[in-house]
Amino acid sequence: MSTLTPPRRAQTSDGVVKGRALARWSVWMPVAFVVVYFLVSFVSLYVAFPLLGLQEGDLFLFAHSAAGWVVAVVGWLLLAVAPVTGLVxxxxxxxxxxxxxxxxxxVFNAAVTLLLAYLVFDEIRMAYIPSFTLLFLR
Structure with missing residues (x-):
């Protein structure tokens, strides 16, 4: 140990304090996901749906166009930011x-990420393969 490097105990203590702060932020990311979900839904309903000619209750992919895909992918990416950040x-x-x-x-952020992956899969399924269902959902 020299005068330029702090003792190991100080480094470990600072790391644990920083780790606890990061852990608290991680736990709050599912809440951020819910907030972003409602914001994306609101903007989608009142801005994107009229531009794509969709009605309330439709999915972006029901437009069956490149614009529908672009808006859907942007929405999915915005929704993925919070849980992926929480995992990191x-x-x-x-x-x-x-x-x-x-x-x-x-655990919470992994569950939200899996839910989002299911939502993406299900949106694609409903738009392009509506007759396909999972075996236990028949």
Missing amino acids: LGVRARRLGAGTTAVAGI
Whole structure:
């Protein structure tokens, strides 16, 4: 140890404090997902739907056009920002020594990411293969 490097205990303590802060942010990302979901839905209904000629209750992919795909992909990417950020923050917090809060953030954000992946798959299925259903949903 020299005068330029702090003792190991100070580095570990600072890392754990930073990890706990990242873990708290990670746990709040599913809430951010819900907020972004409602904002994207609101903008979609009142801005994008009239431009694409869609009615309330339709999906962007029901337009069967490149514009519908562009708007759908942009919406999916906006929705994916919060849970992916939460996963990154949770993993980083866990590496810095945060405890169960980091694990909870990872689990919650993984669940939201899986839900979003299902929503994307289901939107594509409903627009292009409406007769296909999963075996247990018949």
